[in-house]
Amino acid sequence: MRRLALLAGLALLTGCVSMEWRGSMVPHLEINGDDGREPKPVALNRGALRPTEPGWPQFRGPARDGVTPAQGVEPDWSSAPRARWRVPVGEGHSSVILSGQSVFTMEQDGEEELVTARSLDDGEILWNYGVRTRWGDFMSGVGPRSTPTLHAGRLYALFTDGSLVCLEADSGKLLWKTKIIQEGYEFPEWGLSCSPLVWKGLVIVTPGGEKGAARAYHSGSGKPAWVSDFHGEGVYLSPCILNLLGRDQLVTAVSGRIAFLEPLSGKTNWEAPWKIFLNNAQIAQPLALPGNSFLLSAGYGKGSEGLAVSAGKEEPYLVKTAWRSKNLKSKFSSPVLKDGFVYGFNENSLTCLDASDGELKWRGRKYGYGRVLLAGDKLVILGNTGILSVVEANPEKFMETYSGQLLSDDRCWNGPALAGGYLVARNGLEIACFDWAQKQ
Template sequence: MYWPETRRAKRTLFGGLALRQTAVYLMFLILSTNLVSGQLPKITPRTTKPAEAAAFTPSESADSQAEPGTWTSFLGNHRNGISDETDLNLDWNVHKPAVLWRVPLGGGYSSMVIAEGRLWTMATHLTNDFVVCFDARTGKKLWTTEAAPTYIDHQKQARGPRSTPTYHEGKLYCLLPAGDLLCLNAKSGEVLWKVNIFQISGAPRQEEQTLYYWGMSASPLIEGDLVILQPGGNNNNSVIAVNKDTGKLVWGVGNDPPGYGSPIVVDTLDQRQIIVPTGSSILSLNPEEGSLLWRIVWGNKYNCNCATPVWNDESLFISSAYGTGCMRFALFRQNEEIRPISQWKSLSLQNQFATSIIKDGYIYGPHGDLAAASYRCLDMQRGKIQWQTRRVGKCTQIAAEGHLICLTEQGALILAEANPTEYREKGNLTGLLSFKAWAHPALANRRLYLRDEKRLICLDLQEK
């Protein structure tokens, strides 16, 4: 929406103030908030050659093209964790979902994507990381493609891939922890092209910068003819775009270290925007040329922003752990520029590695990092806690048909209503997984897919 161009907007937002008073109030908001881009270092886009700039072709968003029964990207077709599936079994206390198949799988935190009756993920085995394809219905392994040497971070927290592949028009885009980016034929596993995003961008490898770094984790975003990635760098190479058909660098922008959350796309104020959580900020970029639209400072001493931003009702919600907290902010135009304005900021919800779900004006997600974690519901309008429980704790999650499907890091699967008045559990399944489960669930064709560091399982969620 535009501020404050109409009488209706003035009446709604400022209770009948005159236009001059409205302008004064807006200027007060801009000058008083820490989101003013003029207070932050200017980020200049990389100069692109005409042929490279022409590589961007605006198109419908990937989620608008997704077919029913698919889960084509990290956090699903809409990259917000919410499934469009219907006719699901959503009372596990009455009808416990059956395990349809269970297969061994190596280490890693990659989630799953599903299309064309197939499932793809990434895992480590011995000394290499692989892209793996299964028949989504039977669990039969169809192919494996060697992608890169096995990655392990300085602190030896975990081995193997972190990000999730992205499926787009018969191709699979896979980012490995050390920056290797592969484009594969999704049906056969053939490598169509491969580049290293550190080499093509000139960004330094983070292992050389700090001990507090855990590998490339942001999942690739397809936007038009571009693949959006985040190597992290201080010379207009923090965020880059490569051509999805060739892997050739198109543009680079920004001077921030990398984050771990994944980029998303929003369409608002007559402007398509790529929203990127870096290690120290949230960036908004014009996808056509890679120019900066706005930037806010956001992060912690570890540069560990892991949750993906969530777009909802003309505002963005962001959350990070380690004392950072969460914030909701709106976007508006001032002259020709888009500006972010904070609506509230709170320490009440701190997502460590999972992304919150927003449903019907309420926010649901895990809170906590190194100490005991809880699961909370916040009011979207004010950021106030509606309820909290220790029944769930640290988890990943998705949502479907007004319900939350939470996978704890211990491997328990919990079903609860997305209910703002109270925590109402509809099922708690234990023993499905037993090794650290940090990958988000995936849901397609009424089948729920889960993994830990040892195995991949498929559950039947068909309504009984």
Template sequence: MRAMTGASSGPDVTLRLWGRRANRGSGGLPGEGRWFAIMWLVAACLCSASMLQGADEWPGWRGPNRDGKSPDTGLLKEWPEGGPPLLWEVNDIGKGFSSVAVSGGRVYITGDQNGRLYLFAFDLEGNQLWKVDVDAAWTRSHPGARATPTIDGDNLYLLSGNGLLVCCDAATGRLKWKRSAKQFGGRPGGWGYAESVLIYRNLAIFKPGGQRCIVALDKRSGKPLWASSGFSAGPEYSSCIAVEFARRSLIITGTREGLVCVDARSGRLQWLNNWSARNTANCPTPAYADGYVFWANGYGKGGVCVKLTASRRRVLGRQVWTTKDMVCHHGGYIIDKGYIYGNHNNGWSCLDLKTGRVMWNTRGVGKGSLCYADGMLYLFAERGGRAALATCSPRGLEIKGRVEVEGSGPSWAHPVVIGGRLYLRYDTNLYCFDVRAGRELTSR
């Protein structure tokens, strides 16, 4: 069953670099005056839209909490022969490696077509609502759309491979404001900018790289509020996460110089772990649970685990273990009940979060990406379009169903499970499967 890929129930809105050129003078970063403290306190007292996402919301990269875990329940524990029922597919979203965001009854994704980066919106039946032109496509190493859109209430945020950050109306794609990484002295790594914008309270956070490696903007206006200090690093390809620890608000991310943690109010450096510094490429997003931060990378590097402690003045990060049993290129990892599950070279591993002890290594579907939902792991191979449902247990990985989708080349998009649906993006194609339990199941 295919979606009506040619249908469009909304205008073909074109978003180009309209409006005035960004004022470089406005890129100056204000100090922490009283006005900023008041603004922060107000924001802290209010729950941001991202904290109030509904049960069927996957507002951006790695889900509601950026941990790769879905709030869905009532899902299949085993798939029928041939895989779960296919609800719809779209075959012309352009080349890319980005994942879907699902919010407000819309499915958002990006793709490169004819030298341009486009943002697409579909309804939940796979009908195209609109398509907007965001920026020139990244055309150097590994061309294709990179970042996953981030939805926060009525706004959508996206960073292009060239470093253009746009804020658009989530309903129409209309441009509200834009900023460039160049305004903050940043320049892309060899594979372009690939991170997904983090929305935290009143902040839109991304990494231009350089002396002002991490920058926080007012999410409503795009006005710069702070830039990180105390270190300089290339941006690399990892996205930021927000962590609350010991009554402190922290932003943690991977950079060219390693794993860094800054204060979410000021951007001041809290700690930097350089175990992965100068690796060929640092791509995955860090994972946090129970006072521990885990970050694994590919190219033979492996993973590092940092334990957080709080002093009177700042939060400290102490390296507690490293491992070569989770060499993770792009596919990521999740933490559940004290165990880390993730891609390791051409297979999968489970590690104890506190000690790094290897619980198991197995091939599964081969090298790929994953997400977690309702006690199960959803695995998606980097090549060949193979996806699988598997148990999530430190006792071992048991495959409970398989399905294949079409595409070519490497797939670095992560699977998404939300609203009882599994979304798989492979190359120019997007697939949506029904993975709800308690229904008469018929595979494709």
């Protein structure tokens, strides 16, 4: 064992291999050199494009909850989707968004981070917009972490240096640009990761920081609208709106704390401790549950809590823990809700819980630290090694209907987009479009 460790260390020092972390604390070793891993553009026989509305316009889909709308076609969930095209892409963990006949993501190109628009038809680049910046760290690698947001013909994107831009979606023309961080800002350990939220004329971002953890800008001009009093070290949560007791609440977090903010003003309505073993870094998104409740979940041994919200006598909101579970520890992937049941990853294993009391319904297979989407009564899972799987969203039993390699075996923490029967997925090497309405 000591000899093996010594050889591995020598290989790293001499550049023979590289080390990549895929979600567990165990590194994945790769042999360097000309190994044919650089993907070659592939275009197959393609038919005319179908409509994709309402598309997949932002991080985790139309409602930011991992649920895809009706597809307009009937996918064959028991077989592999047919590849339409496959092209190279730059590094980064940005997810994919899809609208009309365009696909958008962010990627690294040398010393620039790019917002890139590609054709849904063939993967050709339509335009890109770059900011000269580069984030890289040992654990999570190189490239942008945030996912752009499309709203009313405009694309809003956040770069790892804190640049927030508004672009024309059709052309990539810059409409405005601002910086969301100030001098002295302490970056999260693995980079600035929040994806912009567009809500009622505002663009909301949650970088964290001692001078205001959440910030809003007017979507038309980029001028500041508000800065929150809520502050603290930034984490990896993207801003989201949950409706609780009939009011919209902006749910956000900093290291060790969770909060509701008034989304029009940034005023703090409620905050409480939310401690996570090891790093206090919240990654998984909050999930709305039935009956003025919501779910928080985290990895690193933390688990999940179902939280019930009621009106307090002295405080406007009274939030109590309804249940706790160690059977859903969502490290990277945010869970989804279907008919009162929660589906998500317990570290890297798929599980189903009853949303009312946290009771474990079943444990499924290990899929790695990937992403899960809900499409009708199916769970669409893209594992962190590029394997696509489909599982029935059925609380009675675990049943997988399909599993197969979709992308190259490179670290995949990027969320796919699913609309109109088209699945667009990427990792740090390639981006590809698949048609689930056509059999292989």
